[in-house]
Amino acid sequence: MRDSSWLDWPFFEDHHRTLAHSLDAWCDENLGHVDHHDADAACRKLVAALGKAGWLRYCVPAGPDGAWGGSLPQVDSRAVCILRETLARHEGLADFALAMQGLGSGAISLMGSDALRARYLPRVARGEAIAAFALSEPDAGSDVAAMSCAARLDGDSYVLDGAKTWISNAGIADFYVVFARTGEAPGARGISAFVVDADTPGFSVSERIDLIAPHPLGTLTFDECRVPVANRLGDAGQGFKLAMMTLDIFRASVAAAALGFARRALDEGLARAKSRKMFGQTLADLQLTQAALGDMATAIDSSALLTYRAAWMRDVRGERTTREAAMAKMTATESAQQVIDRALQMFGGAGVVSGMAVEKMYREIRALRIYEGATEVQKLIIARELLKS
Numbered sequence: 001m002r003d004s005s006w007l008d009w010p011f012f013e014d015h016h017r018t019l020a021h022s023l024d025a026w027c028d029e030n031l032g033h034v035d036h037h038d039a040d041a042a043c044r045k046l047v048a049a050l051g052k053a054g055w056l057r058y059c060v061p062a063g064p065d066g067a068w069g070g071s072l073p074q075v076d077s078r079a080v081c082i083l084r085e086t087l088a089r090h091e092g093l094a095d096f097a098l099a100m101q102g103l104g105s106g107a108i109s110l111m112g113s114d115a116l117r118a119r120y121l122p123r124v125a126r127g128e129a130i131a132a133f134a135l136s137e138p139d140a141g142s143d144v145a146a147m148s149c150a151a152r153l154d155g156d157s158y159v160l161d162g163a164k165t166w167i168s169n170a171g172i173a174d175f176y177v178v179f180a181r182t183g184e185a186p187g188a189r190g191i192s193a194f195v196v197d198a199d200t201p202g203f204s205v206s207e208r209i210d211l212i213a214p215h216p217l218g219t220l221t222f223d224e225c226r227v228p229v230a231n232r233l234g235d236a237g238q239g240f241k242l243a244m245m246t247l248d249i250f251r252a253s254v255a256a257a258a259l260g261f262a263r264r265a266l267d268e269g270l271a272r273a274k275s276r277k278m279f280g281q282t283l284a285d286l287q288l289t290q291a292a293l294g295d296m297a298t299a300i301d302s303s304a305l306l307t308y309r310a311a312w313m314r315d316v317r318g319e320r321t322t323r324e325a326a327m328a329k330m331t332a333t334e335s336a337q338q339v340i341d342r343a344l345q346m347f348g349g350a351g352v353v354s355g356m357a358v359e360k361m362y363r364e365i366r367a368l369r370i371y372e373g374a375t376e377v378q379k380l381i382i383a384r385e386l387l388k389s
Contacts, residue, residue, distance in 0.1 A: 002089075002267065006301075011308040012078060019058075020082045026053055027090040034091050036360075039214040040172050044130070046097035051127015058083055059102035060121045061109055068109075068117050069125030075102070075109065075249060077311035081256035088260025092364040095257050096215050099250070100169050103372075104131025106246040107177045107193055111234035116195060120175060132173035134164040134196075134220055135243055144179075145188040145240065149222065151180035156229050158182070158194060160222040163206070166371075170218030171205045174198050177233070178222075184237035191239035195231045202226060213363040244322075247372055249314070251325040254372050255307040255332035261361045261368075262300050262336040268358050269296065269343035276346070283346060292346075296339045303332035323385035330378035333368040340365050 002024070007017045030049060034042050050056050057071040058079045072079070080102060088095040105124045108116055123129035140147040149162030160180055167176070175197050182192040196203055202225030208218045234242055270293065273284035283289050310324035344351035344358040351358050369375050 003263070006304055006308075009305075009308065011312040016078055016082055019079060020086060023055065023083060023086045024090075026055075027086060027094070031087075031091040031094055034093050036093065036214055039093065040216050042093055043097050043169070043172060043216055046094050047101065047127045047130055049127070050094070050098055050101075051125065055083060055098060056101050056127050057125045059098065060105055060125050063117060063121065067122070069122035075106070077249065077252055077314045078308065080250070080253045081307060081311045084253045085256040085260040085263070088257040089264045090260075092213065092261070092360065093215060095260065096168070099253065099257065100133070101127075101131050102253070103133045103246065103250045104169065104173065104175075104177060106249055107133070107233050107242050108195065110245055110249075111193070111238065111242050112195070113230065116231065116233070120195065123174075129174040130169055130172055132167060132169040132176040133246070134167045134176045134178040136166045137163060138165050138219075144243065145191070147179065147181055147191065149178075149180045151182050151192060151194065151227070153182070153229070154226075157226045158192075158229060158232065160194070160196070160202070160225040160227060163219060163221050165207075165219040166209070167218060167220055168371075169216050170220060171208060172216050176203075176220065178220075179239045179243055180222075182236050182239075188240035189237055191243075192236050193233040193239040193242050194227050195233065196222075196225065196227055200225055200227065212366065213360070248320070248322055248325055251329050251372050252307055252310040252314075252321070254368055255303065255310075255325075255328040258332040258336035258365065258368050259300065259304055259307060261365050262296075262303065262332075262339040265336075265340040265343035265358060265361055266293075266296050266300060269293065269346045272343075272346045276348075289346065292342045296342055299335040299339055303328070303335045306331050323382055326373070326378040326381040326385075329373065330375050330382070333365070334375060336365050337369060 007020055060068055060070040061074050062070040084095050101124050108120050124131055137147050151158040151160045175195055178194050178196045179191055181190055183190045202223045204221050205218050206221040273289050276283040306328040310321045310328045313319045313324055314321045340361045344362055347358055
């Protein structure tokens, strides 16, 4: 029996509980087998399926008279977190597919012109266009302000030159939100954001990158890539601010994905501990196992409380949640790594057999401690926010 007692917490409204149960049932029916050997094809299918079922509508706002395709007037952090937690518990690639639709289009939702919102957001919500978020560079990962990809203004266009790397959905995305240095001021204040369609001349995916848990990832190259001024998001020089606003919205959902993996690992570990015979008893009868299970359950609840506190503060109080989201992301991803490791240990040699659920999660969780701000960066963010206050 899956534990859903956390849905009774006061962070949630009835429509959140309905969403969780409905998605869980859909996952049982639709995510029985996903082919990880062809991650590109799997992600395309998952985006289409998630769009057809209506789950991607939670990744974008509704817009005037529902013109942008969203389910709710604004992106609801609690809904996105519930979606990611539930999907991750069932299938990591499904979580990835949904997450990138939200992150890849989030900057358009926040600062796109009405024309850009109308052009891209409905297709994202229907699963008809795959989105990507291109921020990191070979020498500018955690230090985003050090980016060197440049965009110079030339008449009614910007001309982009440079490279981006570690870009999720590289090679399958229909459009990319790209951040480039436009030079209005030094450092972070001289960065702007643009929407670049995948078929734009001068744009290419120059490298594909293989990961321990396969998903589409690669390096983008811009060579005299001409993008209309109308494709800029917000004013010139607002790109860094926009990137941080986008990450603030979706960072808590990374914690939620980690929660999904951790909950599945605990379920797998419990089942194994109850059924595995050892020394004339079951593994669950051993006190060391019981202590591990106690630690795992407590780590999960601690992470969940931090995650949904951050989402609730943003949704209900309308507060900036940079510190709270960083706490949630750091705690949930680090805790999930430990929970999954302990669950795998309970399986013994079977735990490292390729294709086992705990083995897949062991590979999938590792990246979450790095992307959208590594754990070390989250600590700095938390400290910076404390010092500011």
